[in-house]
Amino acid sequence: MVLAVVGMAFLVLPLAGLLVRAPWSTMPERLAEPQVLEALRLSLVTATIATAVCLVLGVPLAWLLARVSFPGRRLVRALVTIPLVLPPVVGGVALLLVLGRRGLVGQWLESAFGISLPFTTAGVVVAEAFVAMPFLVISVEGALRAADLRYEEAAATLGASRWVVFRRVTMPLIAPGIVAGAVLCWARALGEFGATITFAGNFPGRTQTMPLAVYLALETEPDAAIVLSLLLLLVSVAILAGLRDRWVTSA
Amino acid sequence: MLRRLTRWAVAAPVALALVSGLSACGSDEPGTSASASPAASSASSSALTVFAAASLTETFTELGKTFEAANPGVKVTFNFGSSATLAQQITQGAPADVFAAASPATMKTVTDASMAAAPTTFVRNKLEIAVPPDNPAKVDELKDLTDSKVKVALCAEQVPCGAAAIKALDAAGLKVTPVTLEQDVKATLTKVELGEVDAALVYKTDVLSAGGKVTGIDFPEADKAINDYPIAPLTKAPAPDLAKKFVDLVLSQQGKDVLVKAGFEAA
Numbered sequence: 001m002v003l004a005v006v007g008m009a010f011l012v013l014p015l016a017g018l019l020v021r022a023p024w025s026t027m028p029e030r031l032a033e034p035q036v037l038e039a040l041r042l043s044l045v046t047a048t049i050a051t052a053v054c055l056v057l058g059v060p061l062a063w064l065l066a067r068v069s070f071p072g073r074r075l076v077r078a079l080v081t082i083p084l085v086l087p088p089v090v091g092g093v094a095l096l097l098v099l100g101r102r103g104l105v106g107q108w109l110e111s112a113f114g115i116s117l118p119f120t121t122a123g124v125v126v127a128e129a130f131v132a133m134p135f136l137v138i139s140v141e142g143a144l145r146a147a148d149l150r151y152e153e154a155a156a157t158l159g160a161s162r163w164v165v166f167r168r169v170t171m172p173l174i175a176p177g178i179v180a181g182a183v184l185c186w187a188r189a190l191g192e193f194g195a196t197i198t199f200a201g202n203f204p205g206r207t208q209t210m211p212l213a214v215y216l217a218l219e220t221e222p223d224a225a226i227v228l229s230l231l232l233l234l235v236s237v238a239i240l241a242g243l244r245d246r247w248v249t250s251a
Numbered sequence: 252m253l254r255r256l257t258r259w260a261v262a263a264p265v266a267l268a269l270v271s272g273l274s275a276c277g278s279d280e281p282g283t284s285a286s287a288s289p290a291a292s293s294a295s296s297s298a299l300t301v302f303a304a305a306s307l308t309e310t311f312t313e314l315g316k317t318f319e320a321a322n323p324g325v326k327v328t329f330n331f332g333s334s335a336t337l338a339q340q341i342t343q344g345a346p347a348d349v350f351a352a353a354s355p356a357t358m359k360t361v362t363d364a365s366m367a368a369a370p371t372t373f374v375r376n377k378l379e380i381a382v383p384p385d386n387p388a389k390v391d392e393l394k395d396l397t398d399s400k401v402k403v404a405l406c407a408e409q410v411p412c413g414a415a416a417i418k419a420l421d422a423a424g425l426k427v428t429p430v431t432l433e434q435d436v437k438a439t440l441t442k443v444e445l446g447e448v449d450a451a452l453v454y455k456t457d458v459l460s461a462g463g464k465v466t467g468i469d470f471p472e473a474d475k476a477i478n479d480y481p482i483a484p485l486t487k488a489p490a491p492d493l494a495k496k497f498v499d500l501v502l503s504q505q506g507k508d509v510l511v512k513a514g515f516e517a518a
Contacts, residue, residue, distance in 0.1 A: 100447050
């Protein structure tokens, strides 16, 4: 009990620190600056797209890891968690070395299609998806392993096709895992800093997400940084709480 | 950024060694009742902590070694980083003895908080255009950066190199649309080293420290945006005597020689 309270205080006190130091009197004018809303919009849009990308690629990957046995599966599972342990800045450098203008794949992307990812909004999505995807994969894989295979087998013996089994049986069974994974993934993408600033750079309206704006504001105006942090926090908590209510009522 | 990481990786064991060394000092004399206070006082006179702008990394590390050689038993620890961040750490009470900033504005944050008195300008730094060695966009003067096909990286205006870049471009009456506004000068340089941008405005000293990985191009408008570097001992320095001695070393002819060799201009 005591430890639980200490644990909670540890997580909540920094937030209280932000609230105490917040410059309430100048808050409205600071929030009205166009750059702030631009950064917030960019953050929300890129985090959402990154989550969608993670869902499209991550759910099949989780399924592969949970249901298909192939040589080297344990190694692949370990490799999937690399972005979790890699310092995000190093992740950003690694992305540059692969997808950058002179990178292994990037070179070819540019010469064949004229696509260059660094310094673009798409680059922000790539950096965020790279860092956030493991959260989704791990969570969905756990749900898949916990789901009872016999339901799927029963459906199959009753004549359901593989697609119908997946859609009508597997999906509802693992839905909570997918939702939890997607939420973690979105939250991680929203707060992403290191990989984004290294791979996508920092330009207002194009690649400057809220965490980048906060970092640069801290250089000259700590007060502005506090306002930006609170705004990001408030919006993300509101969105997560809103979504939760919807799931709870629909379930 | 990578550079900064490796710097931390180097700094952390140094700090650890320092701490364990101190505790060893204390445990050497278990009999004396006042063992803690002599250890503490010897610690304050044998350790010097210098907060310095990232662009001073190479030169100050060298001067730190000179200082240690001239003052046996003294250990110099550096905290290199963005001047604005360092200034904030100092005003928030970080235990530092000396602050060397890359701009008068960041030093002013510290003097305004009465944490330092009477800073001295010890060197000046000039901007250069940095391009990859093969110069893919064929840049040879400042005007070339305005071409929309040339990918340019600048420092963000919040950091000294960014403010200097804006000043130089304004003086030249040019408008450049960069692809990125980087968080510090080393990050800007890294983008050139990796070939991700065609050109960047960084300090001459950074171009020199990158060795052959980038090529520097002088441009006349740089004279309009020369950056002064102020240094000052801090008022709450744990080791005030050493702090003054270190500042003297930086201001001496010997210090000047090291800095000028690295591309700085004598103040």
